[in-house]
Amino acid sequence: xxxxxGPSHHELYLLCDDIEATYADLTxxxxxxxxxxxxxxxxxxxxxxxPGGGALGVYEPRHPVAAGS
Numbered sequence: 001x002x003x004x005x006g007p008s009h010h011e012l013y014l015l016c017d018d019i020e021a022t023y024a025d026l027t028x029x030x031x032x033x034x035x036x037x038x039x040x041x042x043x044x045x046x047x048x049x050x051p052g053g054g055a056l057g058v059y060e061p062r063h064p065v066a067a068g069s
Contacts, residue, residue: 015061042062044062
């Protein structure tokens with residue numbers, strides 16, 4: 001959870017250890033990935049298109065990750 005200066009909103013992201021490998025595995029499996037890997041400063045991100053039309057982010061973090069994550 002991260003604070004915001006604007007109106008509150010909710011986003012859900014999945015974390016991975018290697019965004020290039022995750023991108024390759026997902027696209028090889030037929031998952032629709034929108035665009036290329038993008039650098040967000042806090043991590044490198046891809047966005048998956050879900051069957052219902054929504055989107056889900058997957059990122060390789062640049063911040064410390066708690067043990068067991």
